[in-house]
Amino acid sequence: MSGPGSTTTAARSAAAPPPRRPTGNSRLRALGAALIAVLAVGVGILLVNLLHNPKSGAQPPTASRASTAAPVTSATPRATASAHPTSATSSARPSASSPRPTTQPPAGSGAVAPVVILNDSKIEGLADAASGPVKDAGFTVDRVGGYISTYNVPVTTVFYEDDLKAAAQNLQQRVSGIVKIEPIAGTDIKLYEPGKLILVVTRDFPTPAP
Numbered sequence: 255m256s257g258p259g260s261t262t263t264a265a266r267s268a269a270a271p272p273p274r275r276p277t278g279n280s281r282l283r284a285l286g287a288a289l290i291a292v293l294a295v296g297v298g299i300l301l302v303n304l305l306h307n308p309k310s311g312a313q314p315p316t317a318s319r320a321s322t323a324a325p326v327t328s329a330t331p332r333a334t335a336s337a338h339p340t341s342a343t344s345s346a347r348p349s350a351s352s353p354r355p356t357t358q359p360p361a362g363s364g365a366v367a368p369v370v371i372l373n374d375s376k377i378e379g380l381a382d383a384a385s386g387p388v389k390d391a392g393f394t395v396d397r398v399g400g401y402i403s404t405y406n407v408p409v410t411t412v413f414y415e416d417d418l419k420a421a422a423q424n425l426q427q428r429v430s431g432i433v434k435i436e437p438i439a440g441t442d443i444k445l446y447e448p449g450k451l452i453l454v455v456t457r458d459f460p461t462p463a464p
Contacts, residue, residue, distance in 0.1 A: 365420035368394050368450045372401035375457040383461040384431075388453065391428035396447075401454050405442045409433035410459045413443060413452040422451055431459040 369388050373381035381398040388395055401407070412435040414422035422435040432453070438446060446452070 364392075364424040365418075366393050366424065367418050367421040368396040369425065369453050370396050370447060370450050371398045371453045371455060373399070374401040374407050374454050375459075377457055377461075380455055380457075380459060380461065384429075384453065384455045384459055387429045387431075388425070391425065393425060393428075393451075396450055403443055407454045407456060410453075410455045411436050413438040413441065413454065415439075415448070418449075418451060425451060425453070431455075433458075 371381045371384050371388065381400075385395045385398055410431055410433050412422045412425055412432055414435060415438060419435070419437075426432045426435050438452060443452060
C-alpha cells in the first residue's frame with residue numbers, strides 16, 4: 255500500500271495539464287504586433303520632424319504674407335514722385351524775366367555814313383546782294399557798281415577817311431563777311447568820294463539766299 259504522500263503527488267500530476275508548446279500562428283501574431291509597433295513609432299517620428307523642420311512646407315503662409323505686403327511698398331515711390339509736381343514743372347520752364355543775349359547792337363546806333371558798294375569779283379550781282387545786309391545794319395547805300403583799279407583787294411574791305419573810322423568799325427561789326435577796314439589814304443582807288451565809306455566786296459563775301 256502506498257502512503258498518503260504518494261497519493262497527493264499522484265493527484266497533483268493528474269490535475270495539472272502538460273505545458274503547451276507555442277504554435278506557428280502565435281509566433282506570427284507576435285511578430286506582426288512588433289512590426290506594427292515599430293511602424294507606429296517611425297510614423298510618429300516622421301510627423302514630429304515635418305512639423306518642426308524649418309525647411310518643410312510650413313513656410314508658404316509666410317511667403318504669401320510677404321507677397322501680399324509687396325504692393326504696399328511699391329506704391330511708395332509713386333506717391334513720392336507725384337508729391338511735388340509744381341517744382342518739377344517750374345524748373346523745366348525757362349525764366350521769362352531772363353534777358354536774351356544779342357549778337358549785335360540795334361540798327362541805327364553808333365556812327366554811320368553813306369556807303370558805296372563796289373564788286374571786285376566775277377560774280378554778277380554781288381554788290382547788289384551786299385546792299386541788303388548793309389541797309390539792315392542801319393546804313394544808307396549811296397550806290398553800287400564795279401571796282402576797277404590796280405590796287406589789290408584780296409578780301410572784302412571797307413575803305414574810310416580818317417574822320418569816318420568809327421563808322422567803318424561800326425559797319426564791320428554789323429555786317430558779316432567784312433574782313434578788315436583800311437584807311438583810303440595812300441591807296442590808288444580811283445572812285446574816291448568824300449564823306450562816304452567804300453565797301454569793296456570780293457568773292458568770299460557771303461550772299462543771302464535768293
